[in-house]
């Protein structure tokens with residue numbers, strides 16, 4: 223017996239009372255069986271969208287042409303979708319045409335994996351026509367029907383298989399796996415947005431290091447070839463025990479579930495493939511891989527159609543990830559200024575995961591340094607010390623009042639004053655700074 227939310231039972235009851243069938247279906251049934259909390263509750267019904275709309279006072283036309291109406295209950299939406307048979311998928315994306323049917327089995331047959339192809343209602347119990355329960359118990363991801371055909375209809379299912387394996391800790395069934403490897407290249411037909419969604423779900427799972435399977439199954443080659451390059455980049459340094467890609471996977475496994483943090487760890491060393499030099503002793507160096515990685519990461523994230531804010535944060539963290547401020551007040555204030563107040567806590571988390579995923583060489587020292595920096599960061603924040611122009615005691619307006627002409631020079635002066643304050647917080651007073659400027663300023667002085 224599964225526990226469905228009252229609203230889901232109500233919707234199914236209303237459908238049944240009017241002579242239609244209704245079931246909870248797909249991911250929510252799977253998650254309920256596993257005692258996981260479903261993201262959303264989907265209902266499948268023999269009623270057509272127009273019939274559904276007539277039965278409920280508040281509905282939203284989510285995708286009438288695909289049979290979906292959202293029924294609103296107490297402000298929460300439940301997607302109610304008419305039983306359908308998906309025709310062939312257009313360019314491996316959307317079904318070219320959907321055909322409604324009154325047969326539940328047909329609707330379950332179109333679904334991707336056996337564990338996602340079960341339906342449930344409290345009156346009819348579990349409908350499991352493709353061995354979904356058995357696969358759930360045996361922890362197996364298996365296509366409904368022939369994997370080659372199913373991936374042929376919609377190549378995104380290739381990536382979904384790995385994503386579910388990562389989320390649930392399941393194995394992919396042999397034939398399904400074989401088809402994945404053979405058909406991986408067809409993922410090139412799939413839109414960046416859909417690939418992004420699955421990528422993020424995998425990275426935000428309990429096993430982000432399962433990104434390894436995306437590589438092992440020849441999928442990164444299509445969706446992120448830059449990752450293949452780091453899997454093939456050795457790093458012979460005392461700091462590392464793995465090649466760049468293996469280190470990345472290890473670091474990923476050590477981070478908490480934060481979207482920006484996980485994306486940053488996935489790409490933090492992406493610049494190493496192009497920046498590797500080997501010295502006379504056979505030791506590798508990767509000077510400048512942070513800044514180089516920023517550019518490569520930007521290309522990858524843009525290609526996957528991530529939003530600008532995400533791209534800015536992730537690439538900024540990648541740029542600075544290898545920067546090691548000393549655990550001293552001045553250095554930490556400067557670091558907060560460079561990395562930015564907002565991203566500084568994540569910057570510390572990136573450094574921690576990065577160091578923990580390295581070899582034991584100097585590990586205690588590295589972690590102690592980060593602890594020291596973090597402690598100082600909190601102290602500096604608590605004391606509200608100035609670490610950016612925002613809180614500098616002198617503004618452009620003050621400089622103009624002192625007779626300076628507006629222009630690009632002004633920014634340079636403010637930056638110079640900020641440098642003073644980063645070294646000596648007690649200098650952050652208007653009078654003191656203006657006096658300092660008149661005496662020591664190297665930038666343009668007031669004219670006249």
Ligand code: ATP
Nearest residue numbers: 248249250261262264332333334338339376378379
């Ligand atoms: P989650 O919501 O946790 O990401 P889910 O299984 O609910 O996982 P959704 O994308 O919400 O996944 O889709 C709901 C259901 O619709 C799935 O369980 C599956 O039955 C079906 N489905 C979704 N996408 C596809 C697809 N590309 N091909 C076939 N069936 C699909």
Ligand code: MG
Nearest residue numbers: 249250261262
């Ligand atoms: Mg879902």
